[in-house]
Amino acid sequence: MPERTNRQWVLRARPEGMVDSSSFELREVPVPALSDGQVLAQTMYLSFDPTQRAWMAMETYMPIVPLGEPMRAGGIAQVIESKHPKFKPGDIINYLCGWQEYFIFEPDGENLVPPTKLPGHLDPALLLALSLTGLTAYFGLLEVGEPKAGETVLVSGAAGATGSIAGQIAKLKGCRVIGIAGGPEKCAWLTNEAHFDAAIDYKNENVGERLDVLCPKGVDVFFDNVGGEILDEVLLRVALRARIVLCGAISDYNTPEDERYGIKNYTSLIINRGTARGFIIIDYLGRALEGLLNLNKWVEDGKVIQEIDMQHGFDQIPATLTRLFTGKNLGKQLLKVSDAPLPLRTSAIEQAVFKIMTAYMGWRRG
Template sequence: MATLNRRWIYARPLEGPLSVSNFERRDAPVPQLRQGQALVRVRLVSIDPANRLYFALQAYRPQLAPGDVMAGFGIGEVVDSTDPRFRVGDLWHGDFGWQDYAVINSYDRHEYWHRCSEGHTEQDLLGVLGITGMTAWFGVEEVLRAQAGETAVVAGATGACGSIIAQLLKLKGCRVVGIGGGPEKCAWLTDELGLDAAVDYLAPDMAQALRTACPSGVQVYSDAVGGDVSRATLPLMRRGARWYHFGNLSAYADARPGVPAERHDSFMSEELRAHCHAEALKPRFLLVFDHYCHRLEAEARFAELLRDRRLIAPSTELDGFDRLPQALAGGGAGKIGKLNVRISEGQGAQA
């Protein structure tokens, strides 16, 4: 087994836009196990918009401090164990961080750490069958409760979670309008995902284009973006419409210690606030881990949809441990679907 653990450290406080200079590679010895633990070699690391919030606040995980291993969920293989519940060779999903080797404990919260079901690709285990897919599934089932014939708007529809939500809403029989960035992504939404319409949020006439695409108003809104997209969508919603808010991507770039990301409603004008009050429009938030008691049920349904080709799970994979900082700092520019970085097997910490 390797003797050194490659690690990317959050080394320099975030004072402006996130860049690769905020990270530093610092190798360390591979951790030694105590009773009730397992050593996992990380294979695939998830790059998510929410990673940017880890520097600014404590959410579902502790806030990062300079000197910490950069946090990130991933898929890894158990290579050593002092507890029979962790079997060597099994794949696990967990908050392993940006490193080759991580330790999991028998007493850790099980929504963060779980043994992966067999028969699935690592990309799917980290994406559609992981936090991304579960955020989509429980948001659609528990919050949006869409009905056939309703008009649904999906912000960030070319993203990891939005692309899954858009497809689930189509399967419910909704008329789905996806929001994407640029003509190529909008074409992908209609040609590949089969959405009914797509609106380019980069276009100067975005708000008018959205009104044209939703002549009967909006009954269902999946919102991971906030900002201009929400400003254009909310006036089209009336009483009884459902608003699933699970991200505020438009404000993440400004989040840093002492200056947390903007509130979900910071984009609203007084007129728009009055509209939301009059129509009783309120965002509903959902912490996906609160619903993980039903994770395996959702996983089985997703597996069926994937097998029957009724749903696709687009992903982009970058190769190489040293690409992690740029993958996050660059925001996955131009990518569609889930973004992951593979840590090459056979090139572990001895390299």
């Protein structure tokens, strides 16, 4: 077989200010032969996540991406060669594929996130969206926010991947849901398509004034993806025993540390006996199946829409990351690298098990 060439986008320089394509360079390297215990996979879809900006620049809950290495990214890939008994050519996997066409992994080795096999009969792009930001919305809202029917739930970054799902789950739980997003199109999408009760266009409206009108009794749960000034405005308007879910703070990710917005109104949480709690989705991955089955069922039943913003082409990868920080994306930002190179491999037994588990989760939900 002729030697395969692997195209990779490697991290060339750490970003300063707004992340752009200049931090990356394209490299072509040969794909090495497999050793025992290793698996070769071909990347099909890549996920784009604001946290990648942090991975490029500092140690976080993950190690910093080393210079000269392919940029770290979650994705979906298909196994094309295997010297590991549990992974077969044709298997679809969810893994930290990185910005590269091919990668080798060792299922029994050290992995920042373990490779997970996915049912081959389900839409891989949908599973990728649900498995990252969908789970973040699911566990962040339900476990940290603890919304109750009749409460007012406010979501920032509401037309994005995490926010749009968090708001829709809150609606399913019987809450009144208000989203904050940038621009009239996104706000119209929130109320018309995602069935939010109201939307605030933070780029064209005064957020504080609109909150006064829309939440006269205060905000019970704030699912915050944005931080900064918007969080400060909301703090002034929390209800008694409000819960603030600190999911992300994208308004500050491209700002140097000493220039970040300083929150002024946190004492409102004392007066209102409120809480603000951060979380990282990897702490809930042990319960990923529960979240995935519920989310998948809600999407199948048309109760939740998972909007996917799909870009195409390996050359578009660096520019696609910038879309998150300029608000170009609606819903989950993905990029398609390739079709599945091999026929999909899901046995009838795997499909049946998946169906039974989905039904079981539906039964447990009541």
